[in-house]
Amino acid sequence: MSGATLEAHLASYAAHGEDIAQDVAAIVQRLAKAALDVRKIVSQGALGTALGGVRDGGLNADGDLQKDLDLLSDDLFLSCLQGAPVACYASEELENPVLLDPSARLAVAIDPLDGSSNIDTNISIGTIFSVLPAAKGPEVNPSQSFLQPGNRQLAAGFFLYGAQTALVLSLGKGTEIFVFSSRLGCFVAAYKSISIPDRTSEFAINMSNYRHWEEAIRLYVDDCLAGSDGPREREFNMRWIASLVAETYRILVRGGIFLYPSDGRRGYHQGRLRLVYEANPIAFIIENAGGSATTCLTRILDLVPDNLHQRVPLAFGSRREVARVARYHVDPNMIGERAPLFGKRGLFRA
Numbered sequence: 425m426s427g428a429t430l431e432a433h434l435a436s437y438a439a440h441g442e443d444i445a446q447d448v449a450a451i452v453q454r455l456a457k458a459a460l461d462v463r464k465i466v467s468q469g470a471l472g473t474a475l476g477g478v479r480d481g482g483l484n485a486d487g488d489l490q491k492d493l494d495l496l497s498d499d500l501f502l503s504c505l506q507g508a509p510v511a512c513y514a515s516e517e518l519e520n521p522v523l524l525d526p527s528a529r530l531a532v533a534i535d536p537l538d539g540s541s542n543i544d545t546n547i548s549i550g551t552i553f554s555v556l557p558a559a560k561g562p563e564v565n566p567s568q569s570f571l572q573p574g575n576r577q578l579a580a581g582f583f584l585y586g587a588q589t590a591l592v593l594s595l596g597k598g599t600e601i602f603v604f605s606s607r608l609g610c611f612v613a614a615y616k617s618i619s620i621p622d623r624t625s626e627f628a629i630n631m632s633n634y635r636h637w638e639e640a641i642r643l644y645v646d647d648c649l650a651g652s653d654g655p656r657e658r659e660f661n662m663r664w665i666a667s668l669v670a671e672t673y674r675i676l677v678r679g680g681i682f683l684y685p686s687d688g689r690r691g692y693h694q695g696r697l698r699l700v701y702e703a704n705p706i707a708f709i710i711e712n713a714g715g716s717a718t719t720c721l722t723r724i725l726d727l728v729p730d731n732l733h734q735r736v737p738l739a740f741g742s743r744r745e746v747a748r749v750a751r752y753h754v755d756p757n758m759i760g761e762r763a764p765l766f767g768k769r770g771l772f773r774a
């Protein structure tokens with residue numbers, strides 16, 4: 425499908441899908457417009473006056489430091505959805521969802537700026553979004569729309585503000601990557617089809633947390649680090665950008681596995697990433713590209729969230745590798761499979 429514009433892609437989806445597809449398409453189009461405004465400000469970095477993202481603000485609902493740009497992006501996405509077919513809007517930056525049009529059939533959850541600790545360092549950041557059917561009923565409150573499992577998502581995507589400005593989008597059948605063409609002034613499909621290879625030799629994890637992980641994750645990583653001398657019998661490469669969107673983009677383009685597991689630090693018992701507006705949309709995108717996404721053990725998209733800002737351990741990417749991580753949690757043979765040198769002790773604890 426490479427070469428088609430986002431507009432044409434959305435028009436064909438709206439024409440062939442159910443009648444709600446038109447609403448989904450209208451939302452994606454509005455988000456894409458707002459993302460170009462965010463990109464403009466992001467690209468100015470520290471030159472972007474008082475709103476350049478260099479000053480830190482307060483704390484969000486999850487206790488993370490908010491940057492000016494986190495808040496500004498949130499405002500831009502919320503305003504772009506005024507008048508759109510959206511019943512309610514939830515964001516990392518807002519404690520509670522905002523009610524927009526109660527008669528509309530869709531709900532939008534957003535991480536307005538993902539990877540925002542990277543703003544000042546000029547590393548790729550992005551915006552993640554999830555589109556769900558809005559909960560209906562006389563007693564319904566806006567929060568209920570966001571407490572549905574991710575398998576009910578109708579669409580999910582993210583914008584990447586990097587060397588290229590890109591939109592990764594899944595409308596439920598496949599995952600597409602669009603790159604913004606400054607020549608044409610619109611997003612254009614950049615690849616024929618996205619299909620994550622089953623097998624990989626590249627993992628992404630924040631290694632500085634090694635001592636806080638549970639045994640299963642340490643053993644998995646020990647085995648990757650042991651390379652061709654260990655039970656994997658091949659060399660592994662490692663990446664950590666500390667930007668979920670950038671990491672996901674790389675995995676979509678060339679495979680790999682990403683892990684942000686639970687760990688022993690205070691506040692990290694459920695990992696770092698948020699289920700509703702980070703893990704769920706990423707899992708939807710990844711599964712629609714042939715990969716898988718789990719809590720390191722079970723499927724992300726089957727979880728029923730119990731609150732909007734809930735965190736969740738996350739592993740996603742190449743199917744065989746994600747399945748292998750789960751096996752370290754449940755299969756005692758995974759330890760037996762190792763050469764004696766890599767028995768219980770693990771490389772770092774030898």
Ligand SMILES: O=P(O)(O)OC[C@H]1O[C@](O)(COP(=O)(O)O)[C@@H](O)[C@@H]1O
Nearest residue numbers: 535537538539540541630666667668
């Ligand atoms: O700094 P750490 O612990 O490595 O965490 C990095 C992770 O945190 C995040 O920045 C969290 O997202 P936010 O920036 O939206 O809070 C992810 O993009 C990234 O994968």
Ligand SMILES: [Mg+2]
Nearest residue numbers: 535537538539
């Ligand atoms: Mg984020």
Ligand SMILES: [Mg+2]
Nearest residue numbers: 516535537538
């Ligand atoms: Mg964020």
